[in-house]
Structures are given as structure tokens and as C-alpha cells.
Amino acid sequence: MSSQKLLIATRNRGKAAEFKEILSGLPVEVIGPDALSAPVPECEEAGSSFYENAKSKAEHWCCHTGLACLADDSGLVVDALDGAPGIYSARFAGENATDQENIQRLLGLLEGIKSSQRSASFHCCLVLSRPGKRPLAFQGICQGLILTEPVGSGGFGYDPVFFYPPLGCSFAQLAPEEKNRVSHRARALQKLRGWLFKHKL
Numbered sequence: 001m002s003s004q005k006l007l008i009a010t011r012n013r014g015k016a017a018e019f020k021e022i023l024s025g026l027p028v029e030v031i032g033p034d035a036l037s038a039p040v041p042e043c044e045e046a047g048s049s050f051y052e053n054a055k056s057k058a059e060h061w062c063c064h065t066g067l068a069c070l071a072d073d074s075g076l077v078v079d080a081l082d083g084a085p086g087i088y089s090a091r092f093a094g095e096n097a098t099d100q101e102n103i104q105r106l107l108g109l110l111e112g113i114k115s116s117q118r119s120a121s122f123h124c125c126l127v128l129s130r131p132g133k134r135p136l137a138f139q140g141i142c143q144g145l146i147l148t149e150p151v152g153s154g155g156f157g158y159d160p161v162f163f164y165p166p167l168g169c170s171f172a173q174l175a176p177e178e179k180n181r182v183s184h185r186a187r188a189l190q191k192l193r194g195w196l197f198k199h200k201l
Contacts, residue, residue, distance in 0.1 A: 004028040004201045007036075009061035009071040014156040015185075019070070022180050022189040026196050040064045045087075050074065050125035051137055053087060058129035066131055068201040070192070074124040074185060076158045078146060080117050081109060089158070099157055103150060107161065110146055118146040122162065122184035126192055130201055138195070140187030144171075155179060 006028045008019045016032045023030045033040065043060040047053040050073040057071035075089030085092040085106065093101040110118060126138040142164070150160030152172030159171035164182065171179055180186050 005067055006030050006196075006201060007061060007065060007067045007069045008032050009040075009057055009069045012156075015072070018176075018180060018183075018185055019189065021176065022186055023193065023196075026193060028196060028201060036065060045073070047073075047087070050087060050123055051127065051139075054125045054127040054137070055129070055135055058127040058135060062129040062131060068128065068130040070126060070128050072124055072126045072185065072188070074122065076106075076120055076162070077123055078106070078110070078118075078120040080113050080119075084109075103158060103161055106146065106158065107148065110148075115145060115148075120144055120146050120162065122158075124184040124188040126188045128192065136195070138188045138191040140184040140189070140191070142182060142184040142187065 004027065006023070008016050008030065010016050011033060020030050020032070040061055041064065043057050045053045045056070047056055053073035054071050057073070058069050061069040061071060073087065075086050077083050077086055085102070089102070091097055093105040121144065122142045124140045128136045144165065145163045147161045147163050147170060150172070151170045152160050154174060154176070155172040162171045163169070164171060167174065167178070167182070171183065
């Protein structure tokens with residue numbers, strides 16, 4: 001195993017699993033928070049963009065652990081809602097909202113809007129923070145449409161209502177390996193993979 005360690009700075013188990021899967025086979029050891037001897041304090045997300053939030057998380061975890069840390073901020077941007085929920089995607093229906101509650105709020109706001117006007121995109125910004133080095137950002141976007149009701153049982157977050165036209169189904173209907181080829185997070189992580197093959201942490 002490589003002596004280079006890359007810590008995935010997230011407490012979201014679904015997201016951490018996606019990261020580890022997509023980053024497998026790299027010349028670095030990808031670890032999650034469960035590998036740490038002490039928990040990292042909570043980091044407040046006070047940024048006004050995906051990049052600002054990801055950067056603050058990555059630098060926070062890097063400062064507390066001394067490790068190279070990878071954080072992301074991602075969310076759903078709905079055109080008919082002027083870009084909402086955006087950076088508030090995880091708490092769209094309230095501070096401790098469940099995925100189902102966030103989806104229900106989204107569908108309620110889009111009620112009566114025809115399919116041709118339900119365009120949306122998932123955005124992901126990854127930031128790599130390393131001790132004593134400038135942060136690096138990698139971004140990915142995936143275009144789709146918002147369905148009128150949830151379809152599929154896989155994935156997490158807004159996956160059941162995000163329809164991906166090239167494959168003709170929702171993200172929640174995709175097998176994990178399929179989603180990990182086309183998602184916004186996958187696209188950003190593939191850019192990071194390319195960088196990691198050419199550079200040392």
C-alpha cells in the first residue's frame with residue numbers, strides 16, 4: 001500500500017463509498033474518517049459557492065489531521081427555481097431534513113411546471129488541501145431533468161427524481177458502477193484521478 005494517504009473529508013457514508021470506488025487503483029491510500037484516531041470537529045459551511053464550502057471543509061480537516069484531505073461540496077441546481085436548491089441542497093427543507101423531505105419540497109415547488117421546463121444539473125466541486133501547499137479544485141457537472149415523482153431505490157439525496165436522458169432513467173435506477181461513470185462527482189473525481197497519476201500529494 002502506498003505511503004501517501006488521502007483522507008476523504010466527509011461523514012456521509014454514501015459519498016465516502018463513491019469516492020473510494022472511483023479513486024481505487026491509484027498510487028495513494030484512500031481513507032475515510034473511520035481510520036482516524038480522533039474525530040474531527042464539525043466545520044460550519046458558510047461559503048456562498050460550492051468552491052468556498054469545499055475549500056473550507058478541506059482546509060479544516062487538513063488542519064486538524066495533518067493529512068492531505070479531499071472535500072467536496074455538491075448540489076442540485078434547478079433552472080426553474082433560479083438555481084435553487086444549490087449550496088443548500090442538503091438542507092433544502094430544513095437544517096436536519098431527510099432526503100425524502102428535501103425531495104418533497106423540491107417537487108412541491110415544481111408542481112405544475114411541464115417537463116420541458118424542469119431542466120436541472122448536479123454540480124460537484126472537489127478541493128484537495130495539503131499541508132503547506134495551495135488548494136486545488138476539480139469540478140464536474142451532469143445535466144438532467146427533474147421528474148414529477150421519485151423513481152428507483154438506489155443512490156441517495158435527489159437521485160430518485162434526477163432523470164438522466166442519455167441513459168433514460170433516474171440516477172436512483174442506476175447500478176453504483178453505472179452512476180460512478182457519469183455522475184457530477186464521478187466527472188470531478190476523474191479529473192482528480194488524472195492529476196494524482198501525474199503528481200505526488
